[in-house]
Amino acid sequence: MNWDIERAPKIPIYQLIMKHITQSIQNGQLLPGEKLPSERKLATLIGVNRSTIVRVMSELEAKGIIKRQQGSGTVVNDDRWGLSQEPIVDWHQLIKTQQPDEHRRLQDKIKARLHDDTVIDAYTGELPLDLVPAFALPQSNWRDFIEADKNQDDLGYFPLRQAISTLVAQDYQFTLPVEHLMITSGGHQAIFLIVQALLNSGDAVAICQPSFLYALNLFQTAGIRLYGVPMDDQGMRLDLLETEILKHRVKLVMLNPTFQNPTGTTMSLARRKALIKLCQTYKIPIIEDDAFGLLPFDKRQNLPPLKKLDPQNVIYIGSLSKIIGSTTKIGWISAPPAVLEKLSIARQDLDLTLSIFPQVLANYALSDITFQDKLASLRAKISARMTYFFDLIGHDITCHRPAGGFYVWLKLSTDTLTKKQMDAFLGVGILCLPSFIFGDKTPAIRLNIARLNFEEITRLVETLQELKQTGLC
Ligand SMILES: Cc1ncc(COP(=O)(O)O)c(C=O)c1O
Numbered sequence: 001m002n003w004d005i006e007r008a009p010k011i012p013i014y015q016l017i018m019k020h021i022t023q024s025i026q027n028g029q030l031l032p033g034e035k036l037p038s039e040r041k042l043a044t045l046i047g048v049n050r051s052t053i054v055r056v057m058s059e060l061e062a063k064g065i066i067k068r069q070q071g072s073g074t075v076v077n078d079d080r081w082g083l084s085q086e087p088i089v090d091w092h093q094l095i096k097t098q099q100p101d102e103h104r105r106l107q108d109k110i111k112a113r114l115h116d117d118t119v120i121d122a123y124t125g126e127l128p129l130d131l132v133p134a135f136a137l138p139q140s141n142w143r144d145f146i147e148a149d150k151n152q153d154d155l156g157y158f159p160l161r162q163a164i165s166t167l168v169a170q171d172y173q174f175t176l177p178v179e180h181l182m183i184t185s186g187g188h189q190a191i192f193l194i195v196q197a198l199l200n201s202g203d204a205v206a207i208c209q210p211s212f213l214y215a216l217n218l219f220q221t222a223g224i225r226l227y228g229v230p231m232d233d234q235g236m237r238l239d240l241l242e243t244e245i246l247k248h249r250v251k252l253v254m255l256n257p258t259f260q261n262p263t264g265t266t267m268s269l270a271r272r273k274a275l276i277k278l279c280q281t282y283k284i285p286i287i288e289d290d291a292f293g294l295l296p297f298d299k300r301q302n303l304p305p306l307k308k309l310d311p312q313n314v315i316y317i318g319s320l321s322k323i324i325g326s327t328t329k330i331g332w333i334s335a336p337p338a339v340l341e342k343l344s345i346a347r348q349d350l351d352l353t354l355s356i357f358p359q360v361l362a363n364y365a366l367s368d369i370t371f372q373d374k375l376a377s378l379r380a381k382i383s384a385r386m387t388y389f390f391d392l393i394g395h396d397i398t399c400h401r402p403a404g405g406f407y408v409w410l411k412l413s414t415d416t417l418t419k420k421q422m423d424a425f426l427g428v429g430i431l432c433l434p435s436f437i438f439g440d441k442t443p444a445i446r447l448n449i450a451r452l453n454f455e456e457i458t459r460l461v462e463t464l465q466e467l468k469q470t471g472l473c
Pocket residue numbers: 125185186187188189212256261289291292319320321326329330331
């Protein structure tokens with residue numbers, strides 16, 4: 001075994017040693033159960049202090065990569081590396097362990113303008129009323145709902161779970177087994193329950209930077225440390241994710257790989273596969289939030305969800321909010337049954353039992369024979385709005401063109417994004433969210449193009465072009 005560690009500027013040596021050991025296990029130079037040299041010997045072989053090796057070993061042990069055995073020293077963890085070539089997350093282990101004011105003020109100012117008819121609301125993250133599919137409701141009475149309640153258990157209304165499983169199978173050609181599916185009160189509750197049930201105060205979670213998760217208070221409230229990993233046009237940068245994993249004992253990676261909120265970026269297939277491999281290596285579960293996944297502009301370009309690529313290690317979150325409106329508040333989590341049990345207990349602890357009413361209504365919508373046609377029509381309408389926007393905006397304003405979802409991430413040509421600029425946007429009646437709300441310092445704004453009709457898009461583009469002339473955009 002070669003113990004020459006190539007030094008790299010700015011990366012602490014203990015991280016380089018951890019990476020070297022992990023890679024040596026992966027490429028078979030170190031075998032499951034194989035004994036590692038003593039700490040003192042390793043320190044001499046590598047030429048570092050013993051305390052550095054002590055840190056490396058305790059971090060690797062915490063990640064389950066090595067085991068310390070009394071009397072026989074430190075060995076490569078054969079429970080993990082010996083049983084399966086593809087290391088899987090030990091969910092049981094995970095289960096065991098269990099906005100600044102100025103942002104709020106800005107959002108309050110924006111919300112105060114929402115009822116003004118003259119503004120362009122590219123701020124609200126929801127479908128506009130005219131795009132919400134109009135499903136007819138069957139004749140039913142109060143007793144039907146009470147009757148339906150008998151079909152609900154801790155995981156939710158059984159027919160709806162079946163309908164969601166069918167929907168996912170139709171759209172993604174993979175199965176979320178009904179017994180692995182739990183209905184939640186929207187995607188938001190799904191995230192909340194995961195934080196409550198699987199994380200402890202002080203835990204580290206890696207997320208994209210920017211991410212809409214920065215805008216949620218629930219992480220702060222639960223004392224969770226969020227580590228933002230910058231993105232490129234293929235999604236989260238994995239070299240930087242690995243650095244965060246090595247630095248902070250990241251417990252979960254949480255991301256929205258398809259039509260990301262706020263940038264609209266979709267993680268490429270190659271990046272998806274590499275992300276899964278990386279997380280398997282470090283035994284870190286992935287939380288995939290697929291709130292926009294049902295809204296590709298071209299279904300042929302659909303990429304497989306991470307859950308389809310790695311059903312064992314990915315917890316999957318879906319939601320109907322972006323396709324039938326958020327008032328229904330129906331979301332779901334697909335996870336191993338042991339994890340679901342923990343999540344449903346967390347929900348009971350909070351006394352957030354699910355009402356049968358939205359579940360039955362959502363089931364009507366999903367079971368409607370026109371559902372797929374209505375969904376296709378919704379995609380086409382949003383796509384037409386997006387195309388119209390990009391035709392008008394031209395090349396002098398930089399923004400990434402999304403392949404689905406609602407959002408355009410407009411990069412500003414100014415050096416910073418100041419409150420004065422945001423006031424200028426408000427002043428000309430453009431309601432939008434700035435990049436700093438999403439944990440990003442590069443100057444940009446999120447625009448919900450799906451929300452705007454053609455006339456509003458025309459006005460938006462004209463106003464943006466005027467702002468650009470004045471150097472504010
Ligand atoms: C990426 C993403 N996930 C989850 C949610 C929450 O969804 P819901 O409205 O179903 O609670 C949102 C809401 O905007 C979102 O953008």
